[in-house]
Amino acid sequence: MSTHKVFDSNKNCWKTSQATHATPLIDCANYYSALHSSICNAKHQIIIVGWDIDSRIRLLHGEAEEQSEAPSRIGELIKWKAEQNPDLQVYILRWDSSFAFFDQREMWALEVWEDKTPDNVHVMLDDSIPMGGSQHQKLAIIDNEVAYSGGMDVALHRWDTREHLIDEPGRIGPDGEYGPFHDVQMVSCGPVVEHLAELARWRWNRLSDTAIDTPEAMPDHGNERPETWPQGVSSCFENVPLAIARTLPEMDDVESVQEVRHMLLDLIGQAERFIYIENQFTTREEIARALNKQLKAKPDLEVLIVSSYDPKGLFETEAFWASRLAFKDIIEDGVDTDRIKMTYSSIRDQQGRLAYKRIHSKVMTIDDRYLVIGSSNLSNRSMTLDTEVDVVMFGDTDSNRKCIAFTRDDLIAEHTGRDIETTESIMGGKHIVNELMNNQIAHGYVLTEINDEEFTEASKANIFRTISDPEEPLIPPVKGLGGKLTAITNPRRRTIMITVGLAVLACIVGLLLFISNTVSWLDGDRISAFLEESRGTYFALPTVLLVYLIGGLLFFPVTVLSLAVAAIFGPIWGPIYGIFGALLSAGTTFLIGKGLGNAGLRKLAGPKVEAVDKKLANTGIVGVATIRMLPIAPFSLVNLVAGISSISLMQFLMGTFLGMFPQMIAKGLVGDSIMQIFKQPSAETVTYLVIGLVVWIAMIVGSQKLAKMYQAKKQSDNAEDSEKEESEQCIA
Structure with a gap:
């Protein structure tokens, strides 16, 4: 497959398009600030689709928050903006979630938004995802002229700066402090926005009786950035060709789509010299086999993977960390391990305090030719069961290739505690992976090879993986009276709450009956x-x-x-x-x-x-x-x-x-x-x-x-x- 024909809308992508301007936003402090700016400048329409959209989250911190005339918390900001401009229509679509995430979500999200915002703010919970899957696409569309996409949610335990300090006063949520957190989003304008907006509208319209109207014509700003482009954010990419790849599970009105899976496999097959990956989870063995195959086919190819280290709870340990051991074994099979490293980023300061950086981003670079910024983990569920959207940019010009290389080197510099110039020098030499792992600066962030045996042992199949990282719905579709298959979805949040309430009430009534019959x-x-x-x-x-x-x-x-x-x-x-x-x-x-x-x-x-x-x-x-x-x-x-x-x-x-x-x-x-x-x-x-x-x-x-x-x-x-x-x- 030749370089300029990787994007195939019949197989590995939904749309091919172009971004007039685009740039990565690294870590939530930068994304939240940019989103705040775009919302403040919106005039007509805001659409936000997410795994979570928590009304309590502060988008601004410190001096920026003190100097802003607009509220910082997104719930108050949307309310303020909607009251200020009654003609503005705001659409917020959040996953209805599952019982597993109750401790991480705003308990009565729908009621909070509805009670605290005016009538031109429309809120809905997506409860259509098959049992075990999740709504994982993260999109924000502002006036149909600026789009945000990637791995970031407006959710608890996300905000952090690029410094990822051990002591960070802003890194605190309603339930207490949390550790360093890393993620990547992308902001873009131009023709790509039309397609991302179409996806966001489709997500809303298939669930709501009140549809979001398709605009008669998208705004044409030529090569200029629109007013809703975030203040203070320069554009790295210009007129960059790209593709949009999705994952959609089979639902009542939707056929299964696995464009992300095919795109990643095709991109890995294009690699010549260096593949850089940072991803929350790496468990998909099909991806590991593709990497191993390409390493064997290209003797000069090296691969660096950055992920998290300390697992959060038993399910994550046994579902994702145990599977990552198998992923690592597959990649390294028959390959010089100096060419491939699976790593994590951590810091130990002069006082001996240790902190692990939580990696939530979903980024991949193939040499300096392709850059993927999306929502998809390298997991089973992201390839088949969850809803995902990735944007893949192609370095068609020297300028855009430099942008891909700079984004990669900038991320590696952050994780290794180096400056960008030193990192670029290493990337231009030989034995890149070894050079990156050696001579890292003490008391700064460093990359260390993972050692998951510390937490668990390899397991190809266990109950935790079946529940947390499935390829198919936990409960298969059932046939209705007409013979049509109907997907069993996750129970609605309201259903769960009513069930819990009835269970508690039943316990109380039972206790009172017991007392009344025995006393x-x-x-x-x-x-x-x-x-x-x-x-x-x-x-x-x-x-x-x-x-x-x-x-x-x-x-x-x-x-x-x-x-x-x-x-x-x-x-x-x-x-x-x-x-x-x-x-x-x-x-x-x-x-x-x-x-x-x-x-x-x-x-x-x-x-x-x-x-x-x-x-x-x-x-x-x-x-x-x-x-x-x-x-x-x-x-x-x-x-x-x-x-x-x-x-x-x-x-x-x-x-x-x-x-x-x-x-x-x-x-x-x-x-x-x-x-x-x-x-x-x-x-x-x-x-x-x-x-x-x-x-x-x-x-x-x-x-x-x-x-x-x-x-x-x-x-x-x-x-x-x-x-x-x-x-x-x-x-x-």
Whole structure:
């Protein structure tokens, strides 16, 4: 296959095209800054497709964040931009994800975006990927004139600078600090954007009832860079020919596409002198065999592979590290190992602290003729099961070949702690791999040959690899009534959450049923008998407190307890004892709720709890009192939810007292009347019962009216304050 005919749209690529300008963006600090700039300059349309798009991620850090007029966090930035320009349409398509990544994702991503952004921001979760696969394409299209593609997500644990310092204050997420992280993205403009935008629109339109319209004509900027090109970013490649290769699994409306797999195999077959690879995972044995074959066919060819070293968890160790041992054995079979090195980049500073650089990029160079920047790992799943997109640039001119060589040498320089000039000198000589591995600078980043036997042993097939790096869906398609095969997809995030919630609820209900069936005193009659024994003794109040405390923890109805206490202790002491018991029970379950909220229940509950939280915070004591007067939710449940919110314990207890004590008095009349009716039925006792019920109902109706009046007054006051502020601003 001759050099200029490698790209074959019938086999190894979807489209062939050209980028008027293109340049690699190395590491997330550079990509996030560029993306922030392009979003700020957008006028018409933003499309972002990703494995994850986390609204909490800061795109800017340090001085750039301090000096920027636009928000730094992407969720706030999109909201700000969409409100600023109502004609701008924003489309965000994120993978719905699987259970394995729950700890790495924003729990209620869809609801967060929908609740915090205006109507011109459209958000959707892609749940169409077959079981075991993932949505792995990473694209951002700005005004159909600038495109970002590659390996980077706007996600947790991604941001880092090119220095990859051991101590980096900006390298911290919602769940704590993380180590050095390396990735590569590409920004481009020109004809290539039309095709990447077409791919992004197709991804959205196949899932949504509201389609993204195809623009009538793509903007033509000639050889000039468009306004949405990121500020401060120069272009390395100019008018560079390229190809777009994809992986698509077989889905209900999609045939399997394995262009990436065929492209990489064809490119390896073109190598003459040097192949450079940096990739998160290297497990695809077909790729290893192709590399070994080319090494044997080309005696001068050398190969350098840079990947991660310390595995994250058992699944990564046994699925990817164990497979990498086999990958390494295949490449080195019958080949001088001085010509091929599989390495990792790490640093040990003068204090002896060691840090491993996490490699997440997906880059390959073939001599100085081809540069691949994409989303595909050298793994089974990336070749067949996940959705992927790689862009392959061809060095057709001296300038573009120099760009490919510079990108490769720049990356190697970063990983070896050298400057670019020294690296270029080594790359121009002989025995390149050995020279790169030798004489590296102490206390800087160095390349070291991997030794995965430290973590595991070679395994061609195991349960971990079957689950984490499959070639086919974990559950095969099933035939429908019409005989058509239907793919079994990953369970939706909402389905998983509902299942988990139902499981937790079932456990709680089961526990309560077990307690109610085994604890003989847990019923109304026995509680009344238990309270009756304490009447007239010094233990009356402690007994009531104990009953309310245990009843609250077991979600026993507070109304039943209040009526029982009133019936036994009368219309005066009954309400007094009852309110003390209710306050103790409410305060205890409130504190339990606060503890659960701090432990992560607030994150699990999502933005809906935030809405309740705001209402409680705005209304304070009056809001709590209103909730207590209206029988809208179980007593203990209200306590737990209030604990999750930001209202203080003192406000909560005062609101509970004001809302419940009048009811206690009414229940005292009702409860005592019921007891007297059973003991000595008469017109007087029936009258007391009727009066108590009327008072009770009147308090509920009155509380509703008071709540409405209070809310109306507060809205009126807020409106007056707003008008006053606007007036003062106008005067100023």
